Amino acid sequence: MAKALPVSPLLVPIPEMPPVAGVRLATAAAGIRYQGRTDSTLIEFAPGTTVAGVFTRSLCPGAPIDWCRAALKNGKARALVVNAGNANVFTGRAGVEAVKATAAATAELLGCKPRDVFLASTGVIGEPLPYERLTAALPELLAGLSPDRWHDAARGIMTTDTFPKGARRTVMLGGTEVTIAGIAKGSGMIAPDMATMLCFVATDAKLPAPVLQAALKAAVDASFNRTTVDSDTSTSDTVLLFATGQAKHDRIAADAPGSAVRGFRAALTDLLLDLALQVVRDGEGAQKLVRIDVTGAVTAKSAHRIGMAIANSPLVKTAIAGEDANWGRIVMAVGKAGEPADRDTLSIGVGGTWMAREGGVVPGYDEGPVVAHMKGREIEIAVDIGLGKGKATVWTCDLTHGYIDINGAYRS
Amino acid sequence: MAKALPVSPLLVPIPEMPPVAGVRLATAAAGIRYQGRTDSTLIEFAPGTTVAGVFTRSLCPGAPIDWCRAALKNGKARALVVNAGNANVFTGRAGVEAVKATAAATAELLGCKPRDVFLASTGVIGEPLPYERLTAALPELLAGLSPDRWHDAARGIMTTDTFPKGARRTVMLGGTEVTIAGIAKGSGMIAPDMATMLCFVATDAKLPAPVLQAALKAAVDASFNRTTVDSDTSTSDTVLLFATGQAKHDRIAADAPGSAVRGFRAALTDLLLDLALQVVRDGEGAQKLVRIDVTGAVTAKSAHRIGMAIANSPLVKTAIAGEDANWGRIVMAVGKAGEPADRDTLSIGVGGTWMAREGGVVPGYDEGPVVAHMKGREIEIAVDIGLGKGKATVWTCDLTHGYIDINGAYRS
Structure with missing residues (x-):
């Protein structure tokens, strides 16, 4: 079923991931769909952990998304359970039963409320999740919990990702250094699985849920929402951020302004962007990572939309695959974005060379450096x-x- | 340069195209880019011909689009000149000169005003159109004009289309039978050319320009705007409709309601849909024609948007290429359309078999007929x-x- 895919040529190695105070992790092979690999991950958080979440905009989300959205209202978390191999999407009443049963079983073992247990699933759609295999693996997961198993967790949540994805940052907060660590999966896919992006981040900072939620929303907007592989949106996309509160820094009030945690927000954004780019680097069939800088638009939002129109254009993306600096297709994509643009003020460059400027080809434009740039792995x-x-x-x-x-x- | 592409397996043969009163056509090999084929087309219309047009929504259109939009204000036409091989897009001042010179030269030969000459170009972007070759070919084109050359014209406007596209309808209007005939090109492409859709339609009906424009707008909305190959929008997309007024039917007033020409509008829509589907059948690399029927949406507009989200989804389209009835990806596409949808009321069928209904797999669903349907050339x-x-x-x-x-x- 899971045909082995060649590792992406854009791979970046997962960094060292030392413990984050208040976080323990474990993985197990529950045999949900895959054989011979871990497919179930439990992450336990210290009592008092706050949580924030951002989810797919899909109007047909999976049952775990519904569960997490409801659980998030409490703003507290004690555990996260993730399975790979079955997305528990479009599974009707059975899907709801599966999330309830998994959360209840986890809560009983950990001695917390079901609402403190967060859930995520990725894999095949439309097949009932054999959640008994997951709950049967919970004792093994509980016994295996360790602060040192971040790499195991990064592997346990993979579907057809060709490399595990992780990132870590430290930042000063309220007079103390705090750590932010995260793992992600996506955007590999096995037929008939859905490319789902999952990202789980933990910090030892002590942050009220509203502060955490505002920081996460802004950081996702500036990272994952600036990347695309194929313009399709999974029914299960999830980013969760857990704050264990183990770091001994000055107190941050629930109504603290964003500026009070500016450094933390910047580090979080940087970490999420790191993970988001790892996901793009592992995009299905990706051979080149492409960065698109849009300037001179009427607003930042307009620039973002123009950038995404270029980034999602099949004609632009196939030209890049062909190492062809086809700026005509970029003009096309700008023109279809629906944002203010004027052919006669438009300039397009590749790899630092301006090819087209103010409505026409740059006179005497030398294609040499552009051709060389297009042969590389990272295209600008x-x-x-x-x-x-x-x-x-x-x-x-x-x-x-x-x-x-x-x-x-x-x-098959 | 133009690598010969295999003919699309979805080809439909071009029908017989007898004359339309008041229309004469000619083609020539002007050597604009291609060698050994016709690349320039002149269509001459009888004095008194009215015209309507619908153009790309791109905000970076080609110079011929600007020209046609301005010329359309007069509502009259005597000629159409089309070249293949160079799109005259992103060519700055040179592009404007090219359209002015071509229209002036054509007008002088035909004894009309430049504003009566419509222009369309398709091919490479960002290279100045060598319009002298086009104007040099005009005497040959003029000499070659004949009412019988619709097939030649259908071939002359092709770029990497793998088959010529035409359609013809007759319909009763004001007590007389009138003819509508059209040709189209798209959506083949040769690097670095842009897939451009061009469609030119002529009728012997006598219709004031406002009536013609309203009819064309509605017909394009119900045909070309319901089809997609890859979600990209060309800078040159053009549909022009010319009415020569040679048919002796009852007079239609300029302020006649749409109902007065209901039959004509229906026939026009049917013809444009025929041509639009020919374009999809010749989509780049197309092996299957896919029809998507969306029902039960909150409005027709919402249904259209959901349909286009499915039709443009790379994950749905690759699944169909793989003959995989992957309804999970259809759920995904519905969910990302941004239109009202509810996972628990959603049903999905393929080839007449409902696979998923009301939020889950249909109990006892037999994949057999669906698998057989997916192997065909036309997918529903x-x-x-x-x-x-x-x-x-x-x-x-x-x-x-x-x-x-x-x-x-x-x-290359």
Whole structure:
């Protein structure tokens, strides 16, 4: 079923992931769908842990998303249970039963409320989750909990990711150094699985849930929401941030302004962007990581939309796969974004060379450096709209035969 | 440069195209980019011909689009000049000069005003159009004009289309039978060309320009705007409708309501849908034509948007290429459309078999007939949202290795 995929040429090695105070992790092979690998992950958080979450905008989300959204209202968490191999999406009443039973069993073992247990599932859609296998693995998971198992957890949540993804930052908060650590999965896929992006982050900072939620929302907007692989949105996309409160820093009030945690927010954004780019680097069939800098738009939001129109254009992405600096297709993508743009003030550059400027080809434009740049693994596209001061950067990958191979395969 | 592409397996033969009173056509090989084929087309219309047009929504359109939009204000036409091989897009002042010079030269030969000459170009972007070659070919084009050359014209406007596209309808109007005939090109592409959709339609009906424009707008909304190959929008998309007024039917006033030309509008819509589906059948790398019927949405507009979200989803399109009835990906696409939808009222069927209904797999669902249907050339997907009475049908093609081959090729 899970045909072994070649490891992405854009791989970055997972960094050292030392413990985060108040966090213990474990994985087990529950045999939910995959054989011979871990597929179930338990992360336990110290009492008093607060939580924030951002979820898919899909109007047809999976049962675990519904569960997490409801649980989030309490703002407290003691555990996260993740399974790979079955997304528990479009499973009707059985899906609801599965999340209730899993949360109840975990809560009983940990001595907490079911509402303190967060859940995420990734894998095949439309098949009932054999949750008894998951709950049967809980004692083993509990026994295996250790602060040192971040790498195991990063592997346990993978579906057809070709490498495990993790990142870690430290930052000063209220006079003390705190740690933020996270893992992510996506955007590999096995037919008929859905590419789902899951990201779980923990910090030893002590932050009230509203402060945490505001920080997470802003950080996701500036990271995951600036990346795309193929414009499709999973029914299960999830980013959860847990704050164990073990660090001994000055108290942060629930109504503290964003500026009170500016450094923390910046570090969190940086960490999420790191993880988001790891996901793009492992995009289905990706051979090149593409950065698109849009400047001169009428607003930052307009720049973001123009950037995403370029990043999601199949014609732009196939041209990049072909190592062709086809700026005509970039003009096309700008034109279809629906945002203010003017052909005659538009400039387009690749790898630091401006190719087209103010409505025409740059006179005497030398294709040499551009051709060389396009052969690399990391491609930089610059688009200046020439109308205002709005700017945004987004990232994508190229569209290759590998994408068709992975996503056009028969289910088997 | 133009690597010969295999003819689409979804080809439909071009029908017989007898003359339309008041229309003469000619083609020539002007050597604009291609060698050994016709690349320039002149269509001459009788004095008194009215015209309507619908153009790309791109905010970075080509110079011929600007020209046509301005010329359309007069509502009159005597000629159409089309070249293949160069799109005259992103060519700055040179592009404006090219359209002015071509229109002036044509007008002088025909004894009309430049504003009566309509222009369309398709091909490479960002290279100045060598319009002298086009104007040099005008005398040959003029000499070659004949009412019998519709097939030649259908071939002359092709870029990497793998078959010529035409359609013809007759309909009663004001007590007389009138003819509507049209040709189209798209959506093949050669690197670095842009897939451009061009469609030119002529009728012998005598219709004031406002009536014609309203009819064309409605017909395009119900045909071309319901189809997609890859979600990208060309800078040159053009549909022009010319009415020569040679048919001797009852007079239609300029302020006649749509109902006065109901039959004509229906025939026009049917013809444009025929041409639009021919374009999808010739989509880059297309192996399957896909029809998506959305019912039960809150409004028709909502149904249309949901249909287009499915039709543009790379994950749905690659699954179809793999002959995999992956309804999980259809759920995903419905969920990301941003339109009202409810997982628990959603039903999905393929080839007449409902696979998923009301939030779960249909009990005892037999995959056999669905698997057989997916192996065919024409795929039917039905999605019932279960919320209202809005419905819409859209068409697309699958996403295959052929698409990557065609669009990822180096420029050379």
